[in-house]
Amino acid sequence: MTDSPAARLQKLFEGHRLTPTQRRIAHCMVRGAAEVPFLSSVELAELAGVSQPSVTRFAVALGFDGYPALRKYLREVAPAEPPRAPGQTEQNSYQQAVHAEIENLRHLAEMLADPGPAEEAGRLLAGSVPLPVLGLRAASSQARGFAYFAGKVHPDVRLLDEGGSMLPDRIDAAAGAGATALLCFALPRHPREVLDALEYARSTAGLTVVTVADSAFAPVARHSDLLIPAPVGTGLAFDTACAPMLLGRVLLEAMADALPGAQARLESFDAKAAARGLFVE
Structure with missing residues (x-):
C-alpha cells in the first residue's frame, strides 16, 4: 500500500527533536499534507500561526538547506492528482469532507x-x-x-x-x-x-x-x-x-x-x- 502524504510527513519528522513551535508547524503540515507542498514559507507560517523565520529554522532542523529545499522534496514525494473521469463533476464540500475522512482511515491502517x-x-x-x-x-x-x-x-x-x-x-x-x-x-x-x-x-x-x-x-x-x-x-x-x-x-x-x-x-x-x-x- 502506498503511504499517504500525511504518513510520509510523519516519517519525515520522526527522529527529530523539535521545539514546541516546530511541533506546531509539523502538526499543521500533517493536517494539510496535500496542500503544503504548494505553500510558500509565508503562507505556511500564517497557516501555523508562527513567524516566517520559524518556518525556515524548522526546515533546517529537518536537515534541509532551507524551506525551498523542503518544499522541493515534498513536491517530489507528493502523489500526482488522480485524473477526473469523463463527465465527473467536482465534488461538493460534503463529499470532500467524507473523502478526507476516508484518507484519514487509510493513514490509520x-x-x-x-x-x-x-x-x-x-x-x-x-x-x-x-x-x-x-x-x-x-x-x-x-x-x-x-x-x-x-x-x-x-x-x-x-x-x-x-x-x-x-x-x-x-x-x-x-x-x-x-x-x-x-x-x-x-x-x-x-x-x-x-x-x-x-x-x-x-x-x-x-x-x-x-x-x-x-x-x-x-x-x-x-x-x-x-x-x-x-x-x-x-x-x-x-x-x-x-x-x-x-x-x-x-x-x-x-x-x-x-x-x-x-x-x-x-x-x-x-x-x-x-x-x-x-x-x-
Missing part, C-alpha cells in the same frame, strides 16, 4: 501495519485496575464510548469526562485503588486542563499515560508515555473524528486480548442481558 504500539497499549490498559479513561470537551464522546465497551470486559473502568478541581482528586482515587495506567483521548482544540491532568497523573500519581491524539505533535505529546496518533477531519465547521474512534476500538480489542477472562465476562453479560430482555431482537 498504514500506521497499524506495525501492531506493536497498539498491543503495548492493550497490555498497559489491561494491567491497570482500576482503569481511568480521560476525555474532555471534544474528546469526551470518544472517552465515554471507550469506557462503555471497556466496562464489559474490564473489571473496573472509571470515566473522567468532567473537568474542574475534582479531576486530580479522581486521578488520586484511581491511583490509590491500584491504577497503574491512564488512557486519554485528546482532540483539538486541546484544553489546557487536559495537559495539567496528564502532568499530574504522571508526576504526582505515578500513572503511565497512554494517549490517542490527532497528531504525534499534539500538545499532549510531552505528557504522554505512549501516544498513538489518529488524524481528525477538518473540512467541516466542526472536526470529524472517525479515525480516533476506530483507533479506540482497536485499543479495546488489544486490551481484551490481554485481559484474562475477557471472553467469559462478555458471555456473562450476554446471558444477563438476555434474561432481563435488555435488547429488542
Whole structure:
C-alpha cells in the first residue's frame, strides 16, 4: 500500500527533536499534507500561526538547506492528482469532507501495519485496575464510548469526562485503588486542563499515560508515555473524528486480548442481558 502524504510527513519528522513551535508547524503540515507542498514559507507560517523565520529554522532542523529545499522534496514525494473521469463533476464540500475522512482511515491502517504500539497499549490498559479513561470537551464522546465497551470486559473502568478541581482528586482515587495506567483521548482544540491532568497523573500519581491524539505533535505529546496518533477531519465547521474512534476500538480489542477472562465476562453479560430482555431482537 502506498503511504499517504500525511504518513510520509510523519516519517519525515520522526527522529527529530523539535521545539514546541516546530511541533506546531509539523502538526499543521500533517493536517494539510496535500496542500503544503504548494505553500510558500509565508503562507505556511500564517497557516501555523508562527513567524516566517520559524518556518525556515524548522526546515533546517529537518536537515534541509532551507524551506525551498523542503518544499522541493515534498513536491517530489507528493502523489500526482488522480485524473477526473469523463463527465465527473467536482465534488461538493460534503463529499470532500467524507473523502478526507476516508484518507484519514487509510493513514490509520498504514500506521497499524506495525501492531506493536497498539498491543503495548492493550497490555498497559489491561494491567491497570482500576482503569481511568480521560476525555474532555471534544474528546469526551470518544472517552465515554471507550469506557462503555471497556466496562464489559474490564473489571473496573472509571470515566473522567468532567473537568474542574475534582479531576486530580479522581486521578488520586484511581491511583490509590491500584491504577497503574491512564488512557486519554485528546482532540483539538486541546484544553489546557487536559495537559495539567496528564502532568499530574504522571508526576504526582505515578500513572503511565497512554494517549490517542490527532497528531504525534499534539500538545499532549510531552505528557504522554505512549501516544498513538489518529488524524481528525477538518473540512467541516466542526472536526470529524472517525479515525480516533476506530483507533479506540482497536485499543479495546488489544486490551481484551490481554485481559484474562475477557471472553467469559462478555458471555456473562450476554446471558444477563438476555434474561432481563435488555435488547429488542
